[in-house]
């Protein structure tokens with residue numbers, strides 16, 4: 555099996571779902587690193603890693619979805635609920651700019667009172683005020699909610715965002731794209747077919763998007779592979795996803811609770827993602843959830859990472875964010891990589 559997979563990958567071939575499953579369960583780390591390095595080298599110089607500084611601005615924690623793995627949300631009317639004003643949002647962007655950051659990812663909840671116009675007005679204001687910053691304006695999950703709430707179809711909603719200047723709505727809120735998983739943990743959020751339908755509409759209407767995944771809940775390996783298989787097919791068909799970011803569930807203060815997956819499991823999974831998702835250029839390792847340990851992901855096929863300055867969602871669930879970025883960059887160098895600051899990506903057209 556080892557030699558079969560090795561010769562398939564080294565000759566530029568693609569591995570099946572069954573082989574990816576075998577790799578995760580049976581391969582030793584040396585083989586995983588070797589294979590992930592081979593696929594990585596199809597896209598990137600072997601010892602180069604890229605990064606940028608970014609903030610996730612959580613403009614509201616109001617949400618009606620009730621995902622059991624979420625420590626962040628509050629119901630409407632809860633004394634701890636909030637909705638940031640435009641000036642409060644701008645203060646957070648100023649803090650990022652002071653750190654030399656160039657990307658803001660907006661992430662809130664399913665706020666029942668916010669309309670598309672609220673979002674487009676906020677985004678129009680911040681884009682005008684900070685022309686050197688790129689904005690990931692919401693996640694596909696939030697896009698789905700506001701679209702349905704307003705009684706629109708996804709194409710019409712995507713068209714309105716695009717016309718208002720939106721460049722990116724990321725593939726965030728995906729966690730594990732498997733309907734059995736969704737039913738167990740977040741039945742009110744969406745079904746998988748619906749998620750991809752929304753993402754297709756964004757792409758059709760000229761809005762850039764990305765791919766994400768979160769592991770470490772109680773998902774089975776089969777559910778994880780369902781996520782990867784459908785994602786690879788989607789990218790084969792449309793070819794517009796520039797990056798895939800996988801991070802790990804943080805269990806603190808959540809109803810689901812549990813233990814965080816060990817670093818070794820995260821790294822093995824990253825390697826499988828790099829080898830299996832052979833049609834996505836950037837595989838990103840998560841400093842947000844693994845701090846400097848995330849740099850080990852560069853040995854397991856990742857080529858890119860964020861240096862986050864804030865994200866309330868993961869911090870509420872136990873993530874710690876350090877602004878001592880040099881420690882993280884130094885970790886990359888000690889592993890033999892040259893970390894290079896990069897500009898935010900440009901949306902790709904299908």
Ligand code: SF4
Nearest residue numbers: 617619620621624663
């Ligand atoms: S994960 Fe997102 S959609 Fe789910 S409860 Fe939390 S904020 Fe709401």
